[in-house]
Amino acid sequence: MTAPHNTITEKGRTKTPARLTRVQQTAIFKALADPHRFELLQQIAKAGCPLGCAKALDCLAISPATLSHHVKELETAGLIQIRREGKFAYLTLRPGVLQAVAASLSALETAGCPGR
DSSP states (O other): OOOOOOEEOTTSOEEOOOOOOHHHHHHHHHHHTSHHHHHHHHHHHHHSSOEEHHHHHHHSOSOHHHHHHHHHHHHHTTSEEEEEETTEEEEEEOTTHHHHHHHHHHHHHTOOOTTO
């Protein structure tokens, strides 16, 4: 079994990603199964700073109501955080969640038959 992936904190220390429960993993993979939600998550990650919903709409060919639905699904799955300022909403990745997802997938690879 390999060591878990580590991340560097703001203060330069390494920490092991949080473990996700089976329910959390299922919610995350279900949310990412939709192509528009996955594309939205990519846009949020590429932005590098909070992404406004208006900017997200420019990147995706969907209606505002559909964007709202996808944002809610990503938030419910624990993948993003929403900061509201008046009538504006800004989207960011929830820290550590993608690392935890990657670690859970890596664990599947290393959970093979003993003696291999």
